[in-house]
Amino acid sequence: MPDEKFELKVPEGDDRPRLVCDTCGFINYVNPRVVVGAVCTWENQILMCRRAIEPRTGFWTIPAGYLEEEEAVIDGAKREAWEEAHADVDLDCILAVYNVPRISQVQIIYRGSLRSPKVKPGLESLDVALFEWDDIPWGEVAFPSVHWALNHFREVRDLSTFSPFANPEGQTGNELLEPDK
Amino acid sequence: MPDEKFELKVPEGDDRPRLVCDTCGFINYVNPRVVVGAVCTWENQILMCRRAIEPRTGFWTIPAGYLEEEEAVIDGAKREAWEEAHADVDLDCILAVYNVPRISQVQIIYRGSLRSPKVKPGLESLDVALFEWDDIPWGEVAFPSVHWALNHFREVRDLSTFSPFANPEGQTGNELLEPDK
Numbered sequence: 001m002p003d004e005k006f007e008l009k010v011p012e013g014d015d016r017p018r019l020v021c022d023t024c025g026f027i028n029y030v031n032p033r034v035v036v037g038a039v040c041t042w043e044n045q046i047l048m049c050r051r052a053i054e055p056r057t058g059f060w061t062i063p064a065g066y067l068e069e070e071e072a073v074i075d076g077a078k079r080e081a082w083e084e085a086h087a088d089v090d091l092d093c094i095l096a097v098y099n100v101p102r103i104s105q106v107q108i109i110y111r112g113s114l115r116s117p118k119v120k121p122g123l124e125s126l127d128v129a130l131f132e133w134d135d136i137p138w139g140e141v142a143f144p145s146v147h148w149a150l151n152h153f154r155e156v157r158d159l160s161t162f163s164p165f166a167n168p169e170g171q172t173g174n175e176l177l178e179p180d181k
Numbered sequence: 182m183p184d185e186k187f188e189l190k191v192p193e194g195d196d197r198p199r200l201v202c203d204t205c206g207f208i209n210y211v212n213p214r215v216v217v218g219a220v221c222t223w224e225n226q227i228l229m230c231r232r233a234i235e236p237r238t239g240f241w242t243i244p245a246g247y248l249e250e251e252e253a254v255i256d257g258a259k260r261e262a263w264e265e266a267h268a269d270v271d272l273d274c275i276l277a278v279y280n281v282p283r284i285s286q287v288q289i290i291y292r293g294s295l296r297s298p299k300v301k302p303g304l305e306s307l308d309v310a311l312f313e314w315d316d317i318p319w320g321e322v323a324f325p326s327v328h329w330a331l332n333h334f335r336e337v338r339d340l341s342t343f344s345p346f347a348n349p350e351g352q353t354g355n356e357l358l359e360p361d362k
Contacts, residue, residue, distance in 0.1 A: 031212055
């Protein structure tokens with residue numbers, strides 16, 4: 001698909017420019033994408049995965065990925081925990097809804113628990129581990145939103161009811177990651 | 182874009198079939214779409230809009246619509262209230278995250294309040310109104326998820342903190358709408 005075949009124009013009846021294929025007239029409606037994930041614990045330990053794929057290969061993340069078509073958000077978050085860490089999880093509530101506007105991502109992050117500490121890397125993970133808070137490899141965390149989720153989780157880990165977090169004030173997900181928490 | 186130009190096949194490196202254009206090779210990655218909306222009140226009254234567009238023209242809904250690219254969810258929900266009802270709203274928390282898997286929709290619905298009762302129909306509304314609970318036109322509500330949102334709102338309208346609702350048990354958004362609440 002050479003890019004020059006697509007032209008940016010406002011389709012009839014629309015109010016925004018979209019990429020339209022010069023050859024077949026296909027309108028590429030681009031929608032924000034939904035990422036679903038979870039901060040899951042076994043006793044006091046938090047499940048994390050070391051990424052086997054770009055971006056940020058080798059860095060640590062919570063299990064998360066793109067929601068698929070016709071999939072409910074909570075099912076997508078469970079599927080990602082299984083695919084990335086072979087973790088069988090129960091998700092109890094929504095921890096946070098984050099936005100990364102630059103890449104049009106909406107992230108819906110659950111709080112959950114593992115049914116068993118038996119985890120192992122899936123295809124997209126180099127390694128998986130259960131970390132005590134102080135053992136989290138803070139200098140090797142993959143994305144700002146993983147920092148947000150871990151810290152927000154810590155704030156409410158003992159609360160049964162809370163309203164989901166949004167991005168920390170003023171943060172957009174474009175922040176450079178500092179080597180400390 | 183005649184449909185027969187697109188073929189359903191699994192692109193290299195992918196694990197699911199996608200629609201691929203026979204002419205230009207374009208891969209139509211379809212992602213779930215995010216709808217953002219709000220149940221907003223002025224004093225004890227709930228803002229609703231009568232739809233000027235398909236589907237369900239002439240039926241009543243809460244302000245809601247598709248999140249745009251690079252837009253934060255809360256900003257999208259405010260924009261929809263403005264576009265559909267010229268309502269200037271403050272949104273205080275997430276009321277619900279619903280799924281309508283059949284059409285791959287994720288709906289993120291806020292709870293909010295109007296800054297002024299001055300509202301008027303936007304381009305996509307035939308009419309807008311502020312309804313007391315008992316005056317809501319229950320027989321003319323546009324979608325199951327609007328019923329869910331209104332009833333969930335009623336459950337928590339006096340609570341400062343709660344966890345967002347999901348779909349009512351067993352409901353998928355495909356339910357036929359009954360003429361009563």
